[in-house]
Amino acid sequence: MENEIKEIKAIVTMPPYAPYIDEVLKHPRVSGIRLNTVMPKKESYENLLKRLNEKTRMNNKELWIDLKCRQLRVKNYGVPPFTEILLSHRIKVHTPCKIYFSDRKESATLLEVNRNRLIMQKGPKRVVGPGESVTIVHPTLKIDGYLTNKDKRYIEAGNKIGINKYMLSFVEKKQDIDDFGKYNADAEIRLKIESQKGLDYVINENDNGKLMAARGDLFMQLHWPHLMIDAVETILRKDPTAWVASRLFDSMGENEEPKCEEIGDVDNLLRMGYKTFMFGDEVCLERTSIIGALNLFSIMAKRYERGK
Numbered sequence: 001m002e003n004e005i006k007e008i009k010a011i012v013t014m015p016p017y018a019p020y021i022d023e024v025l026k027h028p029r030v031s032g033i034r035l036n037t038v039m040p041k042k043e044s045y046e047n048l049l050k051r052l053n054e055k056t057r058m059n060n061k062e063l064w065i066d067l068k069c070r071q072l073r074v075k076n077y078g079v080p081p082f083t084e085i086l087l088s089h090r091i092k093v094h095t096p097c098k099i100y101f102s103d104r105k106e107s108a109t110l111l112e113v114n115r116n117r118l119i120m121q122k123g124p125k126r127v128v129g130p131g132e133s134v135t136i137v138h139p140t141l142k143i144d145g146y147l148t149n150k151d152k153r154y155i156e157a158g159n160k161i162g163i164n165k166y167m168l169s170f171v172e173k174k175q176d177i178d179d180f181g182k183y184n185a186d187a188e189i190r191l192k193i194e195s196q197k198g199l200d201y202v203i204n205e206n207d208n209g210k211l212m213a214a215r216g217d218l219f220m221q222l223h224w225p226h227l228m229i230d231a232v233e234t235i236l237r238k239d240p241t242a243w244v245a246s247r248l249f250d251s252m253g254e255n256e257e258p259k260c261e262e263i264g265d266v267d268n269l270l271r272m273g274y275k276t277f278m279f280g281d282e283v284c285l286e287r288t289s290i291i292g293a294l295n296l297f298s299i300m301a302k303r304y305e306r307g308k
Contacts, residue, residue, distance in 0.1 A: 006031075008270070008301035010294060011064060011243070011278040016041055016048060020287035025059040027291070029298045032062030034167065036281060037154055038073065038131045045157035053163055064190070065158060066167040067151040069176065070143045071194070071217065072134040074101070075116070079127050085134075087116040090144035093136055096121070100135040101128055104220060110136070135220040146179045155183045164188055167212065172197040174205060190243060193235055195221040202238050209239035216246035216280055236272055244269050245278035249293040253282040256289055258296060266297065270304045 009031040012024050016039055024030055033056060041048050049065070056063040073088040091113060099110045099120065106124030113119075147155075158164070164187045168180055171191040180189065191210050193202055194217035202211060213235040219228055235242050248266060251259045269277070277297065284290045 006301070007275060007305045009276050010297060011062075011245075011276065012290060012294070013066075013279055013281050013284045014052075015039055015285060016052070018284075018287075020291070021055060022059075023287065024290060024294075025055060025061050027294050027298075029294055029301065030061060031276070032056065032064055032165075034064045034066050034278060036066050037068060037150060045153050046160060049154070049157050049161050049163055053161060062165055063163060064165045064167055065154055065163060066192075067154065067169060067180075068148055069146050069151060069169040070172075071169045072136070072143065074128050074130055074132040074134060077127065077129050078124075080125055081122065083120050083122065085118045085120065085128065087118060087134060088148060090115040091136070092140070092142045092144075093138050094140040097136065097138045100137075100220065102132055104135070133217070135217070137221060137223065146176050147183070152183060155180075159184060166190075167192055169214070170194045170198065170217070172201050174201075192245070193231075194218045196223075199231055199234065202235055206238060209241060211235050211239040211242040212278070213242060213244045213274075214246060215244065219247065232269070232274075233272060236274060240273065241276075242274070243276040243278055244274045246280035248277060248279050248283065249289075249296065250280070250282040252289040252293050253285060256292055258293070263296075263300070266300060270300065 006029055010029045011032050011034050012030055013036055014021050014024065014033040035052060053063050070089060075086040075088055078085050093113060095110055095112055097110050098107055100107045101124050106126060108123035109121040111119050111121050166187050167190045168176065169192045171193065172195060189210055190212045192212045192214040193199060194214045213232045218231060222228060222231065232244060249258045249262050251262060279290065279293060283293050
């Protein structure tokens with residue numbers, strides 16, 4: 001395959017033990033891989049990062065560690081019928097309000113909050129498990145703290161090994177960046193914009209770029225779906241080097257074929273001027289889906305590269 005550095009690049013989310021990681025790293029469109037720290041591991045933090053770092057360096061690619069920060073996640077198993085969920089963070093919010101699980105596929109009415117313990121009226125109707133994302137779209141929501149204990153352990157392990165590239169989830173204010181800087185002030189970072197408060201930060205405060213339009217949660221957090229168009233355009237205007245992430249050819253993870261609207265979506269992002277695309281979890285869980293998605297992306301990207 002070609003070895004030259006591409007103008008339009010892909011970052012691929014890699015399951016830690018995927019047998020096809022070497023094939024992905026050799027793809028000419030891939031500039032690096034992302035470790036989603038929600039994914040389970042069977043080794044120490046240091047050994048995991050050391051192994052992945054060695055693989056990326058051998059292929060002259062980058063390893064990015066995606067810290068979860070204030071992203072809300074389920075901590076326990078909830079088996080229906082049940083009314084209690086434990087979260088990764090303590091929160092405050094006016095109740096009753098709506099709560100969503102995993103991309104709005106399940107919802108419930110939140111009645112009471114006690115620190116990180118949620119009492120719901122009923123639902124969701126299926127088992128909810130550890131690591132599953134939670135969305136509460138309410139203007140009174142306040143989340144206690146930023147970096148999680150797991151985030152800090154990954155940073156500590158990364159410091160020992162010399163890993164220096166991190167994605168910070170749900171950045172909403174300068175203090176979030178300062179909190180990370182206490183543990184690694186010299187790291188290269190990407191700020192994942194995933195909420196309305198994050199967009200407000202981009203518009204009113206951010207002057208240093210390093211942005212990422214993280215569309216997975218951002219789509220969930222916006223009050224109306226069509227606001228996503230303004231959001232990704234705003235982020236790119238503020239930072240012409242911004243990345244765009246998630247909801248890229250996700251249907252290929254199920255049937256290995258893209259939907260027509262997904263092709264149009266990626267083409268629209270290319271027309272806007274995005275140059276770095278991060279593929280999310282869904283399409284990356286199988287070799288056939290991610291390699292197929294990368295090959296399709298590469299063909300589409302060639303139309304927008306200089307001299308093409």
